[in-house]
Amino acid sequence: MATPTETSQKEHDAWLEQVEKGEPSTLHSRPQPMQWVLGAIAVVVAGFVVVTFANAKIDWPVTFSYVFNPLILEGLSKTIIITVLSFVIGLVLGVVFGTMRLSENKVLAGIAWVYVWIFRGTPLLVQLLLWFNLALILPSIWFPGFGVVSTVAIMTPMMTAIVGLSINEGAYLAEVIRGGILSVDHGQTEAGSALGFSRWRTMRIVILPQAMPAVLPNLGNSAIGLLKTSSLASLVSYPEIVNRAQSLYFVNGRVMEILLVVAFWYLVCTSVMSVGQYYLERHYGRSLTRKTGPVQKLSDRIIHSLLRRRHGDSTAS
């Protein structure tokens, strides 16, 4: 460090005196100029981006006029409907196949493994197109109780979207559920069976409540991801919000204005879902010993889950 100047010598003497008197030393945190430099750089870059886009020729009044456009709102409601339906069906599939993979029955476990392998290993868009064009290879399907039905009649855009999204979602959620169950200590299962609980009771009373804290963040992220991926349904001509937006701007050419409105609505929905997820997690995390760590701030959670890319994270974590 620097050579002792007169002032530093004085400080030092003062300190020695302080110590001598038995007083505690006064401590200071070192200034960290790099933090300021990094902050300044970030502000400049962000400013550049803002200035650039401030000059963009966006017709704001037109943009605002489309926020409550009936077609957009209708599309939004359809987006929400298929998201909810696909998530619920996907969750049922996920619980069924997730527990199947943990079954002692090797056939069940194998079937579940193949299901996950296929539907997680192929792009959702390809899956949707395959479902949509199913009639090409399978003109009619026999359903027990319903008899033979023409495939074209069932595979409407809405059915395609729901079948495609929920089966795909089920494959991801199966892994999430399986991971949650595996995260619970095996001693818990033993304690349950030693008391005389059946396997199903042990699962319901002992294992699943403990798996919840591990599962919920992933379920929340998956639901948010599903809302966004449901936009792919526009490509099998299901009239959800992106599809409606396209039908609008193909006519009047207001491409960017309408797409911004769409982005705005997605952001509103995902933010609402993040808040819901936060409270759900807090509710389930309360009585548990698990590794939740310090509770993140709500605002952090929202930003975090919005920035997260869809499935890369939910499986990696």
Added chain:
Amino acid sequence: MAIPRLPKSGSAGSAGFEVQNPGTIEVRQVHKSYGSLEVLKGISLQCHAGETTCIIGPSGSGKSTLLRCMNNLESPDLGHIELDHDVIGFERNRFGRLMTAKQKHVQRQRMQIGMVFQRFNLFPHMSAIENVMVAPRTLKGLSKQAARDEALLQLERVGMIDRKDAFARNLSGGQQQRVAIARALAMRPSVMLFDEPTSALDPELVGEVLQVMRDIAAEGMTMVVVTHELTFAHDVASRVVFMDGGRIVESGHPSEVLMNPKEERTINFVSRVFSSGKAA
């Protein structure tokens, strides 16, 4: 419904509670292998009603496996175990063959057998009293009030009534183990199995758990205890069984097996454990 009052039992182990129906466990020629590793090589053993049997031995000797066979957490490859002349985990079919029992049958048997684990295994999402209430309530169909009364009774028995609303994470290891014992007792079992109940505890917490076990033994419970606590075995056990390499090497009254062992391996083990101060 009034809570049955217990006389304040001191630490002397005086019984305020009497076990109604202590069971007898009979192990006959039990063999068990994991792959090519033979863990139990023909174990025969009798645990009489109301008595405490301590199983001691080096780790890997098969003592925990034997204990886990007694409530069908593991099942023998050969030979069988009876609780009051009822074969554990197996049922006779119409040809008289012993077949793996149905889940329901095993569950009924397990309700008779309380088990205490090395790592306590309390349910962390339930409070102490909920841990004790859950099995009587769901398996015996007790009303909430009746299950609560039973739980309070058992928690008092193990001296945990003051912490009845605490969750496992806020309890010390010794306290968790006492709640785990209460949880097992609440099913009113006829036999209690203890799988190294004090091995995961800090030394200063071992005493409180052993004291509870002494009290229960004094109340006339049939107990089978896998343990390294030789002092406990000496004071409480009616019979000590020394196992090594999947066989019973020596068994008998603690004054013989612990104080005056005949087999070389027993002598080595006992002197090693005593000198390491584990049983101090």
